[in-house]
Amino acid sequence: MKKNYSIIGVILLSLLLAGCAGTQSRNTDPENDPWEGYNRKVFAFNNGLDKVVRPIAVGYDKIMPDPFQRGVGNFFRNLDAPVTYVNQVLQGKFKESVSTIGRFLVNSTVGILGFFDVATKWGMPYYNEDLGQTLATWGYDNSRYLMIPFFGPSTFRDGTGRLADSFYHPVGWAIHNKGRWGYFIVRGIDTRARYLDQDAELNDAYDPYVLMRDVWMQNRTYQIYDGDPPMLDYDLYLEDDPEAEEPATTGGQ
Amino acid sequence: MKVRILLLLAVASIFSGGLFAQTQAADPVSLVEDITGKIFTDVTENLEEYTANPETLDELVRRDLMPLLDIKYAARLILGRAGRGLGKEKIDEFADCMSNLLISRYSKGLLYFSSEIKLNVLPQRGDLNEKLTRVRTRVTLPEGGEAPVDYAFHKTPEGWKAFDVVFEGISYVTTYRNQIMPEVQANGIDSVIERLNSGQMQLAE
Numbered sequence: 038m039k040k041n042y043s044i045i046g047v048i049l050l051s052l053l054l055a056g057c058a059g060t061q062s063r064n065t066d067p068e069n070d071p072w073e074g075y076n077r078k079v080f081a082f083n084n085g086l087d088k089v090v091r092p093i094a095v096g097y098d099k100i101m102p103d104p105f106q107r108g109v110g111n112f113f114r115n116l117d118a119p120v121t122y123v124n125q126v127l128q129g130k131f132k133e134s135v136s137t138i139g140r141f142l143v144n145s146t147v148g149i150l151g152f153f154d155v156a157t158k159w160g161m162p163y164y165n166e167d168l169g170q171t172l173a174t175w176g177y178d179n180s181r182y183l184m185i186p187f188f189g190p191s192t193f194r195d196g197t198g199r200l201a202d203s204f205y206h207p208v209g210w211a212i213h214n215k216g217r218w219g220y221f222i223v224r225g226i227d228t229r230a231r232y233l234d235q236d237a238e239l240n241d242a243y244d245p246y247v248l249m250r251d252v253w254m255q256n257r258t259y260q261i262y263d264g265d266p267p268m269l270d271y272d273l274y275l276e277d278d279p280e281a282e283e284p285a286t287t288g289g290q
Numbered sequence: 291m292k293v294r295i296l297l298l299l300a301v302a303s304i305f306s307g308g309l310f311a312q313t314q315a316a317d318p319v320s321l322v323e324d325i326t327g328k329i330f331t332d333v334t335e336n337l338e339e340y341t342a343n344p345e346t347l348d349e350l351v352r353r354d355l356m357p358l359l360d361i362k363y364a365a366r367l368i369l370g371r372a373g374r375g376l377g378k379e380k381i382d383e384f385a386d387c388m389s390n391l392l393i394s395r396y397s398k399g400l401l402y403f404s405s406e407i408k409l410n411v412l413p414q415r416g417d418l419n420e421k422l423t424r425v426r427t428r429v430t431l432p433e434g435g436e437a438p439v440d441y442a443f444h445k446t447p448e449g450w451k452a453f454d455v456v457f458e459g460i461s462y463v464t465t466y467r468n469q470i471m472p473e474v475q476a477n478g479i480d481s482v483i484e485r486l487n488s489g490q491m492q493l494a495e
Binding site for chain 2: 065244247256258260264269274
């Protein structure tokens with residue numbers, strides 16, 4: 038029964054934060070982010086958490102020599118293979134799914150538990166799929182932005198997908214079935230360390246919340262389209278006149 | 291002696307004029323290949339000098355990369371509805387500010403990736419009769435792996451020019467727009483230009 042506590046914890050915390058969201062009036066993107074008030078609370082909560090996590094990530098980044106850090110990154114990336122495989126099959130990407138099995142076998146053995154990415158050198162490219170992307174290719178292509186406590190930017194679709202994927206992801210499996218959080222914590226620190234270079238940029242932004250949302254949403258679209266999203270409609274940026282904008286704003290609230 | 295120098299200058303200007311005409315006709319893919327290839331070679335060969343004097347690298351980028359870009363168009367896209375009612379000079383001032391920011395960032399990126407930089411320009415897709423196109427490139431990272439960097443081009447009277455850079459799906463124009471448009475609306479264009487200029491000075495130190 039232990040396994041459900043973590044999920045219940047995150048959901049309870051989300052509800053708690055939603056409870057204090059009432060005073061927030063700003064809405065910068067009613068279409069994609071109707072829960073902005075709540076999301077900003079979670080963003081602030083995660084930033085508070087980062088006061089503890091960041092120094093650990095900085096220390097880790099200093100202590101770990103680059104090749105080791107790359108190895109840890111490879112190790113966790115290799116553990117994503119089962120989730121990628123299942124979702125490639127669900128999306129009908131059979132050829133790619135064979136490559137994912139090949140990669141997992143090669144990197145787990147020759148690549149010593151995944152620390153070395155031998156498979157890429159052997160011509161088996163890395164793919165990344167998850168249930169959120171599968172649902173998007175099945176037609177659930179617009180989902181509202183959702184900040185999740187501890188995990189950060191997501192959408193309702195991708196957060197739900199992530200939860201479902203976690204039941205057969207090795208790191209999630211260790212938590213759900215064995216109550217082992219070690220891998221999850223190390224992965225969190227390793228991931229945080231990767232984003233240290235971007236901290237200054239985020240902190241100097243006019244609206245850090247919007248910057249994080251923008252970057253995450255655009256990159257997510259890019260993943261869903263496997264690196265080949267349709268070109269942006271730049272003309273829309275020029276034709277942006279104030280009269281056309283008003284009904285959209287009122288309609289979204 | 292003076293005549294020879296003048297003659298040399300004249301020849302040089304004809305030559306560069308010829309190059310310019312060639313650039314005009316060039317398709318976006320060859321533009322990216324030629325210009326970035328030239329810049330990368332220069333940086334690789336003179337890395338020590340550029341590391342010691344980053345300003346000289348800024349100059350190189352300004353001279354070689356800027357003619358490829360349509361910063362004024364990018365500035366208009368970024369300002370969006372916040373650009374309405376602003377005078378042409380203000381928009382130009384903002385565009386200059388964006389150029390400086392971009393040059394300083396690009397130079398920093400060049401030094402960061404230094405000698406290991408490798409660029410692979412993917413072949414053109416679709417036909418060039420459209421007014422918009424995308425050039426897709428892959429930059430090989432020093433730590434292994436590739437970073438996808440795309441350039442959005444549009445047709446101008448002076449030929450194809452890039453106006454957006456898209457890194458792993460993240461468009462500079464979109465991202466800047468969503469920061470700068472509300473900031474201009476809240477604080478005014480002058481305050482934004484001032485802030486961007488001061489930020490750039492900080493970065494240069």
